[in-house]
Amino acid sequence: MARQQHVMNFNILKELFAGFIRTRGIGRHFRRLVLLDSLTRTDVSREVPPALSQTLIAAALCDPDELLNRLNSSLHGLSEVQADKARERFGPNEVDQEKPLPWWRHLWHCYKTPFDLLLTLLATISYVTDDMKATLVIGSMVVLSVMIRFWQESKSNRAADKLKAMVSNTATVIRHDLAEDAQEDARRYFDVQIHPKAPSKLEVAIKLLVPGDIVVLSAGDMIPADSRVLSAKDLFVSQAAMTGESLPVEKFAAQKSSDTANPLELENILFMGTNVVSGSATAVVVATGNRTYFGALAQRVTSTDRAPTQFQAGVNKVAWLLIRFMFVMTPLVLFINGFTKGDWTEAFLFAMSIAVGLTPEMLPMIVTSTLAKGAVILSRQKVIVKRLDAIQNFGAMDVLCTDKTGTLTQDKIFLAHHTDVWGMESDDVLESAYLNSYYQTGLKNLLDVAVLEHAEVHQELNPALNFRKVDEIPFDFNRRRMSVVVAEHEAHHMLICKGAVEEVLDACSRVRHGEVDELLTPELLARVRAVTAGLNADGLRVVAVASKELPPTHETYGVADESELTLIGYVAFLDPPKESTAPALKALAAHGVSVKVLTGDNELVTAKICREVGLEADRVLLGSEIERMCDTELSRAVDTLSVFAKLTPAHKERVVRLLKANGHVVGFMGDGINDAPALRTADIGISVDTAVDIAKEAADIILLEKSLMVLEEGVIEGRKTFANMLKYIKMTASSNFGNVFSVLIASAFIPFLPMLPMHLLVQNLLYDISQIAIPFDNVDEELVKDPQRWNPGDIGRFMLFFGPVSSVFDITTYLVMWFVFGANTAEQQTLFQSGWFIEGLMTQTLVVHMIRTQKIPFIQSRPGAALLMTTSLIMALGVFIPMGPFAHYFKLQALPLIYFPILITILLAYMVLTQQMKRYYTRRFGWQ
Incomplete structure (x- = not known):
């Protein structure tokens, strides 16, 4: 009986101590935070801080047990409670180089364009000269332009963030129950055996990792944070992102040399952002987020401006084409009006108004909203766009390189x-x-x-x-x-x-x-x-x-x-071919995209599959042959052949690089570790949601379904997006040139200003509003059949060809107002200006419909409902302003009713002549 009582008392005592030790384990966790803070705290500056290098070197040279003890971790990892507490202290494992701007900085970026600054200058001059109406109109234009851009870009960024959030990377982490700390102490201090739960391996989002986590790595994994290797088996890591080394580096559990000063030479430290090429390992996380070596480098990189992408360079070339045109034409308008009218102040304001009218101030908003709309539509078609600019490359792509397994064939082996x-x-x-x-x-x-x-x-x-x-x-x-x-x-x-x-x-x-x-x-x-x-x-x-x-x-x-x-x-x-492969290849070929198969597989299997799906495979180029070919020989081969087999990652990257050198816009679709170099080299990297981490990180676009048919839909949407952007640029370029040409003629022969600065600004504001719906416009089928690229030379030719067409009818309107309505004196200038205000706005708005298609507008090619509604509304508003009760606020007046039949005749003639010019231009130069 006494023995039973003794056992019962001991069990009670054991439970009391176990409860105490559980509490002690939690307290030990808080002490861990202090030790860990001293181990990993670094103040990241624009350069990689010395403290970070010292931390990594110390972790490499430290005994593994001592390091785990300092991190208060073990080979069983952390518990969820410990990880949560550490995350509160150190934050998420994210490098905030892509941290969104605060709203006020974003608003400033939307405002600080040369065009809006120019408008602000005009508004200030109007305010100083007591022209409050002009100040109100110009100020409203600035506010409206900036707010539209701010709202649209914010919406686009939110859409892009949602799309990016759909692509998540994880790491394999060992986690245990917090009670294991108590169990260990019970065994150590009281010789009490409590059977613990076995540690479990969990897939945890990379951003949730904390220092002290034990991660399990294998081939294809991305290193989720700066880590110390605890055990390794034939572990080879690609550090090209950090060091530029082309060959993988072997990592070990122990650091051989103790006098290494460069952290990148440490043999047992793994760096965030690198990836495992082969082998396996377990490692303990030493630093996360901005405290990592990658985080420090990223902050240094983001302190400098990013180099523009090919897409951004194309947009900039077009914008500067128009701005250079403005720098030439604005002084001409200033001097002609100054010398002919004698009022240099009015001439200056008028020239500034011309400058505003020539600036493509809506170009950033149109481009951003068009790309965002394309990204949202692609997301519905199981295509995730990680980088919005990639949509234009999608449409420009004329060569698609792809692997065989899972793309041409079924995923099921x-x-x-x-x-x-x-x-x-x-x-x-x-x-x-x-x-x-x-x-x-x-x-x-x-x-x-x-x-x-x-x-x-x-x-x-x-x-x-x-x-x-x-x-x-x-x-x-x-x-x-x-x-x-x-x-x-x-x-x-x-x-x-x-x-x-x-x-x-x-x-x-x-x-x-x-x-x-x-x-x-x-x-x-x-x-x-x-x-x-x-x-x-x-x-x-x-x-x-x-x-x-x-x-x-x-x-x-x-x-x-x-x-x-x-x-x-x-x-x-x-691995039989997919039933959808052959139709998808035909559809891509019909849209000007040739498909080339780049695989590490056997040439016989590859050739048979390719023949079954309709790809030419009479000649298969092998990796061993590529090794013996110089770049000149291979450059000719990559253009003529379609199937490449038994390739290494270096072979794939070389083929893609030479295709680009031959003038092609190259897409590469892959999902393996060996595809990462080619994905980075291609103009547009395409991967799938089931790909290894490094392939998803290297890709610009991720497919939720590994199918060429989905890809073909993405190509079409990319070309629609580009076509709508090009519409705006062509409309703006030709309309602006026509207006300035008309102003030059009017300024030279009319004794008063053909329009007041305020008239030009209001007209420009209304014209811009009419184009807001261009991203939602329909696109003719002919415009998506072939790849499309930026060509500023073509845009300049288009501007010079179609701009004077509207000037013909502007001059006709001058003559009508001068001779028919007698508006030929300074006293009658308001009538003259009202007549040209309406006609100018009508032709500017009609050019949207005339140039959006090479076909006959409204009959052979119908605009989108949103575009039709906005242009109709602006045309009605353009007539209402001079004819309504607020005309005097804009220094305009009502026109006689006989003006409108003449206006309709002028507009019909304008449409007929423009259509004829389109036919001639298309036959000689092509439409796009």
Whole structure:
């Protein structure tokens, strides 16, 4: 009885201590924050701070147990409570180089354009000269222009942020229950055994990581934060983003040299933003967010202006074309009016009004809203636009490079055959392949998944009971094979190698023939290649399987052990073409996009699939041939050939680079680790939501469905977006040139100003409002058939060709007002100005419909409902201003009714002449 009471008391005491230690564990967590703050706190400046380098070097040289203790972490990781508390202290694991501007800075950026500053100057001059009406009108124009741009860009940024949020990257993190801290202390201090829950591996959003987290890394993973390697197996990391090194760097658990001063040379530190090429590792997070090396570099980069993209450079060239035109024409207007009228102040104001009328002040708003609309439409078609400018490149693309598996073919791989060396079905080969796929910890591809779907093999082998994994030799893209070493009942070790046929054969010296292993002679090698070629010719993906028995004397194996293997057979996979592939390729070809297949796969399988989907594959260029070709030879080959096989990542990048050098706008679609260099090199990188992290980060556009048909829809939308932007530029350029030409003529021969500065500003404001709906306009089918690019030279020619057309009818209006209505004296200038105000606004608004299409407007090509509504409203308002009760506020007057039949005749003649000029221009130069 006493013994039972003693046990009961001890259990109560144990629970009390466990509760106390749980509390102590939480308190220890707060002490951890202080220690961690001293370890990772750095004040990031425009340069990488010395404190950050010292922190990383200290973490590299520190003993792993001591480092984990300083971070108050362990190999079991942090608990959710600890992670939450640390996140409150250190913030999210994000580098805020893309942090949105505060609203007031965004508003200032919308305002501080040369055009709005010029308008503000005019408003100030009007206020000083007591012209309050002009001040009100000009000020309203500034406010309206800035607010429209601010509202539209804010809306666009929110839409883009929502689209980006749909693409999330995660990291594999080890987390444990907070009570484990108490359990550890209970064992240490009271010798009380409490059975803990096993730590679990969780997929956690990268932004949620905190210092002290234990991350598990494998091939294809992006390094989520600056981390110290705790254990590694053949770990190779690409640090090109940091150092520019083209080759991956091997990382280890220990730092060999203790006198390293450069953090980038540390052998056991992983940097945020780099990626794992091959191998596996566990690492502890040392620094997150802006405290990382990448964060410091990013802040230095964002302190300087970003280089303009190709799209932005094209927009800027067009804008400066119009601005240079303004710098030439404005002084001419000033001097002509100054000398002919004698009133230099009025001439200056009028010249400033001309300058405002010539400035494409709505260009940023039109471009942004058009791109944003395109991005939202693409999102409904399962296309996520990470960078809005990429939409124009989408439309300009004329060459699409893509991989084969999952794009031309189905994502589902089927294990079709498992044969011995001579092509006969063999269960032994399937069992060996199963063990290899089951025990490998690297990036499991679709082939491994297809093997592991054979549940009957798992039941028969019972790996958990009959086998023990000894070691692993991970896959890399140079060897193109991987191996595992297993122990069966501890009797012996078996190395099982699986990979590309040629690469596995390079490691083999024998072949299995029934129960006998024979030397791999040249004759047998030829037979082996004939068997695999036959399988490839049937459209099967062949993976070779080899093995070797080893004495159970080692627990660690490396690449050198992949020698003297015995080839035991093959596993062959079927990846049939998608039913949608052939129609999608035809649709892309119809829109001027040629498709080229760049794959690391076997040339026979690739050629068969390509022929089935309608791609020319009589000549397949291999990676080995590319190695022997100079850039000049390869440059000719990439233009003429469509299929490239057995490529390395460097080969893919080189093909894309030379296609760009040949003048093509190149898109690259890929989802693997080996696609990242080509994705970055292409004009537009395209990936999918199931891609590895580094591929998604390198891409400009991400597809939620890996289908060329979805891509074809995106190309069309990109071209619609570009077509609508080009409409605005053509309208603005030709209309502005026509107005200025008309003003020059009127200024030279009329004894008064043909329009007051206020009239020009109001007219320009109304014209701009009429164009707000251009992003929502319909686009003719002919305009999306071919790739489209910026060409400022064509725009300049278009401006000079169509601008004078409106001037013909402006001059006609001058003559009508002068001779028909007698508005030929200074006393009658208000009547003259009212007549030209209406006619000028009408022709400017009609040019929107005339130039939006090469067809007959309203009949062969109908505008969008929004554009039709805004232009109709502005035309009605343009008539109402002089004819209504507020005419005197604008220094205008009502016109006699006989004016309007004459106006309609002038407008009809304008439309007829413009249409004829469009036909001539299209025949000679093409429309777009």
